[in-house]
Amino acid sequence: MDVKTLSEVIANQGFPIALSILLIFRIDKFMQEIVIAQKEGYRQVLENTKEIHSTITSLNQQNREYYSLRFAEVQKELAGMKVALGKIE
Numbered sequence: 001m002d003v004k005t006l007s008e009v010i011a012n013q014g015f016p017i018a019l020s021i022l023l024i025f026r027i028d029k030f031m032q033e034i035v036i037a038q039k040e041g042y043r044q045v046l047e048n049t050k051e052i053h054s055t056i057t058s059l060n061q062q063n064r065e066y067y068s069l070r071f072a073e074v075q076k077e078l079a080g081m082k083v084a085l086g087k088i089e
Helices: 003-088
Strands: none
């Protein structure tokens, strides 16, 4: 194989090969960035889920405290009504 034929083969076949390799590396880098962004998104979702869970737990605790106080007040009112009814009879 002479030099001219060899240079034509490299010129004709080398450019598509080099371009293919370049595109593969660019796609690989792009895919890595997508994976990193996806992991960050999952982390944020998990963090927000923990915050939502904490808020709901806190609200449930506040509701329990409120209704237990309200229940105690209602019991006192009912006891007072029972005493008042006992006096009437």
